Every structure is written in C-alpha cells, then in structure tokens.
Amino acid sequence: METFENLVRAEFTPKNTYLNTASNALLPARTVTALAEAARMRAEGRSLDPLYDDVEASRAAFARLAGVPAERVAVGSTAALYTALVAASLPPGADVLTA
Structure with a gap:
C-alpha cells in the first residue's frame, strides 16, 4: 500500500526548503505532466x-x-x-x- 509520505515524495521535489504554500504552492508532478501535455496540444493546434x-x-x-x-x-x-x-x-x- 502506498503511504502518504511516499506519495508526497513522488509528487513534490523541491530543490530547497519551501514554506510559501499559502500563496504560491509547489506543483505536484502529475500537474506538471498535465500542463506540459496541454501546452504540447496547443502548440500542435489540437x-x-x-x-x-x-x-x-x-x-x-x-x-x-x-x-x-x-x-x-x-x-x-x-x-x-x-x-x-x-x-x-x-x-x-x-x-x-x-x-
């Protein structure tokens, strides 16, 4: 079973200590992937x-x-x-x- 801690480590990979989640949160890995796909679709005119x-x-x-x-x-x-x-x-x- 996947634990919460493992999920967090898989989804978030900050390069430094990050405390400003109230106004500018880190993006989960799956969000980065989805945004990249949307940008690719738009660039291709789809x-x-x-x-x-x-x-x-x-x-x-x-x-x-x-x-x-x-x-x-x-x-x-x-x-x-x-x-x-x-x-x-x-x-x-x-x-x-x-x-």
Whole structure:
C-alpha cells in the first residue's frame, strides 16, 4: 500500500526548503505532466476539449458524494471567485452563515 509520505515524495521535489504554500504552492508532478501535455496540444493546434473529460468526471463524482445532480456542481479556478459571485448576488441585509 502506498503511504502518504511516499506519495508526497513522488509528487513534490523541491530543490530547497519551501514554506510559501499559502500563496504560491509547489506543483505536484502529475500537474506538471498535465500542463506540459496541454501546452504540447496547443502548440500542435489540437483542441483542449479532451482535457475537460477529467473535469466532468470529477464533477460527477462529487455530485454522487453530495447527492446532487452533476449540473448543480460548479467548477472553477479558485473558491474565492465563486465565493465572491455568491456574495455579490445576495440582497443587502442578507444573513450569511459561515463555518
């Protein structure tokens, strides 16, 4: 069985001590590979549409866990963006519960 420590060592290979993960995190090896493939596809003039298959699979998996239809699951680049969209849509004086 793969341990968490082994997975971390396989995915992250910093060249020095790295402490700034709050604003500028290291990329996991699988992300570097995916970005390189996307850049290669774009350089060759190919469509990036096939890369969204994983996004749709992730939406469907989360929807199953949450017990909602996949079309009710939003996907975006940052939680802050969607939090801002929701906050901006609230009427003045709305009560907001956070956890």
